Every structure is written in structure tokens, then in C-alpha cells.
Amino acid sequence: MPEPATFVIVGGGLAAAKACEALRDEGFDGRIVLIGREEHLPYERPPLSKGYLQGDSGRDEMVVHDRDWYDRNAVELRLGAEVTAIDPGGRTVTLAGGERIGYDKLLLATGARPRRLAVPGADGPTVRYLRTVDDSERLRDTLAAAARIAIIGGGWIGLEVAAAARAAGAEVTVIESESAPLLRVLGPRIADVFTKLHREHGVEFAFGARVAEITAAGVLLADGTRVDADAVVVGVGAVPDTGLAEAAGLAVGDGIEVGADLRTSDPDIFAAGDVAGAYHPLLERRVRVEHWANALNQPAVAARGMLGRPGGYENLPYFYTDQYDLGMEYVGHIPPGEDPDVVVRGDLDAREFIAFWLVADRVVAAMNVNVWDVTDDTQALIRSASPVDRDRLADPGTPLDRLV
Missing domain, CATH: 3.50.50.60 (FAD/NAD(P)-binding domain)
Structure with missing residues (x-):
């Protein structure tokens, strides 16, 4: 009988944890090794500048899975460990101290670091x-x-x-x-x-x-x-943590370059989350978004690819913020070099509105501020790629779903 496959995940954040979950959900019964630089269990980062920073939430609320989950799902946690090199030819990763771990498939979820x-x-x-x-x-x-x-x-x-x-x-x-x-x-x-x-x-x-x-x-x-x-x-931005990928000879631009299936230029290596510059079929370009939504959703696509199953990541870029009494969601992507028009529905001064960014009368991005349950409709507008009537778009009396 052949040895069970070994899948190695490098990273200690949400994307790494969700990749472990997705692999087990997809029926993978081989060895999973998660190698994280921090000593902590993988956690979500948005609270670090929001509720956790203000003391409104605790560390347990950020943790993706408790330690028992990793034990039950036979995930080997190597926390506080640093990967220093990847050998794509030999399909190994090397840890600080010299230990080598072989892999059949490798996922890089190394995230970003502050500029x-x-x-x-x-x-x-x-x-x-x-x-x-x-x-x-x-x-x-x-x-x-x-x-x-x-x-x-x-x-x-x-x-x-x-x-x-x-x-x-x-x-x-x-x-x-x-x-x-x-x-x-x-x-x-x-x-x-x-x-x-x-x-x-x-x-x-x-x-x-x-x-x-x-x-x-x-x-x-x-x-x-x-x-x-x-x-x-x-707080002057972040840069994708691509050092390992570059040293291993993988294609790197704004992040590790991957296809819609999140596969890198090496067929056995994938990337997800903040570090991945992924080709987006709808936008027809590579897009790298440093936010929770990609780290949450991309790993399921990467897991299927690691198992040799078809799939592609087509979620529109999404992020949110909470500041004082303002809550906001943003979806979409403004193409580089474009100078879009802005159409506003609602009241800017009251901070209750939806803003739409248009290129050639087509909605390419939208942001709802203190207006909720509209992201499905704004995403549908973007995905339709159809010209919209600006007056109707700005009119709160016109249902958004009537504009598609």
C-alpha cells in the first residue's frame, strides 16, 4: 500500500486554519502539518484593530478552532516554528534548526507584514x-x-x-x-x-x-x-510575505501569483489569503486583497485543487470596517488606472448611504455605510456588468434588484 499523502500548510492565520478544515471536509485522510510562526493557535486578525484592541472581545473569540479540534482532526500543529526554505524539486520544507518535512502538496498562507x-x-x-x-x-x-x-x-x-x-x-x-x-x-x-x-x-x-x-x-x-x-x-500598509516563494523560484508579483484555482507556478504548491495574487475570472486580472473574506473563503478552493479537483475562486473582493457609530461594507474592485464616477444613494451627512463607483456606466464597486442587507444586490449589480441608469441608481425608492 502507498504511504498516505502529506499536505503541509505554512501559515498561522485564518487561511491556514480554514485550509485544514476544508481538506478534512473534502475527505482527505492523509497527514496534515500546519506550521505557524506564532506560538498562538490560528486566529482571525480583524479584531486586532477593532473589538480586541478596545477590550470588547477576548482572545478565545478570535481563535478559529480550539486545540481539541486539531486533535480530533489529526492536524499536526507546529507552532512557534519558522520555515526557512522550500525545495520544490525535493518537495520539502526546512525549518529553523534544520528539520526537513516532506510534502506531496504545499499551501502557502504566509499573509502579509507591516510596511x-x-x-x-x-x-x-x-x-x-x-x-x-x-x-x-x-x-x-x-x-x-x-x-x-x-x-x-x-x-x-x-x-x-x-x-x-x-x-x-x-x-x-x-x-x-x-x-x-x-x-x-x-x-x-x-x-x-x-x-x-x-x-x-x-x-x-x-x-x-x-x-x-x-x-x-x-x-x-x-x-x-x-x-x-x-x-x-x-499604519502605512502591508506587504505580502513572499520571501519563501521568491527564494523557491515561484512566480511573484504583487503577492504570489496564482490562477483562479490558487495554484502557483509550481503544480504542487498553492497559495491563499493575503499573500496570494489570484487571477479573477470576472475581473480578468490578478487581484490581491488583504482582508478576512479571502482568508475565509479561498482555502476551500485551494483544498480542492490540492486534491486534484476542479474549482476556481470567483468571490468579489470584500472588506468591512467599524469606527465609532459607523459600520461599512465594501465590495468590488476599481481597475488600476481608472478614474470612476461616484453615485450616492442616501444621505452622506447622516452617514447612511450606499456609494457606487462606475466605469462606463457600469458599477465596479459599492460601499454601504450604516445601510444593511444590501451586499447581495450590490454584488449582483457588479457581476451583471450592465449599464445602469444613474438617476435610478441614486433613487432610494428604486429597489436595487430592479436595476440588474
Whole structure:
């Protein structure tokens, strides 16, 4: 009888845990080895900048599966372990310390890592980055103790941390190189909604700013302005953790390049989650999205591919945020180089609306703010790729499902 197959999963987040689950659900009865860099059981990351950071939820609520689940499903956990190399020819991974583990199929779910600032003081003792549960706990302690917080970066993480810092009672200044937060993602009209939201909650902004140095007293800007702060949070984006893939000779662009089936340029290696730049059949391009939805849903497709079964990932990009009393869901993708029009249904000032981004009168993305149970309809609009009537799109009296 042949030896049972061994599937190795490198990563310790949601995508890795859901891959184990999907493989067992698909009937795989071979050996599964999950190798995670952190000591913790695989967990979900969105709470790190939301409820967990603010102390509204506990660590157990983030854990994907408890340890008993891994035991019951015969998943070997190698936590606190670092994979240092992949040998595609020999089909092995090497751990720090020299141990080698052979694989028949390999899934890379290595995620992303925070982008580091290249300025003096960026790794000083008062500087915080946010990626892991340990980072979140350290930052929570910082917010509880600091009177003044400077946040470098006005993206999703920066704004969520700003909301948490204000809830903790700290004075907050967000330093952003653009003229508004989230400008490149949302455009000026919708970005202004978030500017006003945070200003109403006491956040100050330094727009069009360049950081020259981080000091023990705060942040020095390129124009000589000093932003006083007891601690500095850097949230200037993340980069996919592709080092192992690049060293192994896999195709890498914006993330590890994979097809719709999440297979890499090596037929025995797959990638899923934040690290995967996956070809999207509807969008007809590779898309890499750093959010929970891909980590949750891509592993089922990867598992089928690892088992030699057909499948493709066609979910539209999706993400969400919660800041103060604002809840938001965003679905879709604006093609690079496009300058879409924005149509709004609802009340921007009341922060109860749906925004639609249109290219050639076709909806390519939509965001609902404090309006719920509409994502099925907005996704249907995007998937239809049909021209829409802008007046009807903006009219709350016209049901969204009548526009498809």
C-alpha cells in the first residue's frame, strides 16, 4: 500500500486554519502539518484593530478552532516554528534548526507584514506596528497609558486605531501624506465622510505631511512641524510575505501569483489569503486583497485543487470596517488606472448611504455605510456588468434588484 499523502500548510492565520478544515471536509485522510510562526493557535486578525484592541472581545473569540479540534482532526500543529526554505524539486520544507518535512502538496498562507517606515526612529521604543495578537495587546496597553497618540497613515488600520485611541481617552493626531484619509481608495467625496467622522470625535489631522523623524517626544515632519506624542502608531500598509516563494523560484508579483484555482507556478504548491495574487475570472486580472473574506473563503478552493479537483475562486473582493457609530461594507474592485464616477444613494451627512463607483456606466464597486442587507444586490449589480441608469441608481425608492 502507498504511504498516505502529506499536505503541509505554512501559515498561522485564518487561511491556514480554514485550509485544514476544508481538506478534512473534502475527505482527505492523509497527514496534515500546519506550521505557524506564532506560538498562538490560528486566529482571525480583524479584531486586532477593532473589538480586541478596545477590550470588547477576548482572545478565545478570535481563535478559529480550539486545540481539541486539531486533535480530533489529526492536524499536526507546529507552532512557534519558522520555515526557512522550500525545495520544490525535493518537495520539502526546512525549518529553523534544520528539520526537513516532506510534502506531496504545499499551501502557502504566509499573509502579509507591516510596511516599515524608512525614517530615523521608526523602530524606536515608543513606536507601535499592528499585525499580530501580541502587537494588539501591546498597543492596547499603550493606548491605556498614553495621553497623546500620533498615527502615521490614514488608511483603514490607521483610522480604526484612531477610533480605539479616542475610546481610550487619548488625544489623537493622524498624519497622512494625501489631502484626505483613504483618498486613493474612496476618492475625495467619500473620503470626506471619514474626515468629518473623526473630526467630530476629536481627532486632528495633518494632511499633505511627510515624516522626517520619529523621536521620543513624537513626530518631526519634513516642514519642521512637530507633532507631540507619547507613542506613535505606524499604519502605512502591508506587504505580502513572499520571501519563501521568491527564494523557491515561484512566480511573484504583487503577492504570489496564482490562477483562479490558487495554484502557483509550481503544480504542487498553492497559495491563499493575503499573500496570494489570484487571477479573477470576472475581473480578468490578478487581484490581491488583504482582508478576512479571502482568508475565509479561498482555502476551500485551494483544498480542492490540492486534491486534484476542479474549482476556481470567483468571490468579489470584500472588506468591512467599524469606527465609532459607523459600520461599512465594501465590495468590488476599481481597475488600476481608472478614474470612476461616484453615485450616492442616501444621505452622506447622516452617514447612511450606499456609494457606487462606475466605469462606463457600469458599477465596479459599492460601499454601504450604516445601510444593511444590501451586499447581495450590490454584488449582483457588479457581476451583471450592465449599464445602469444613474438617476435610478441614486433613487432610494428604486429597489436595487430592479436595476440588474
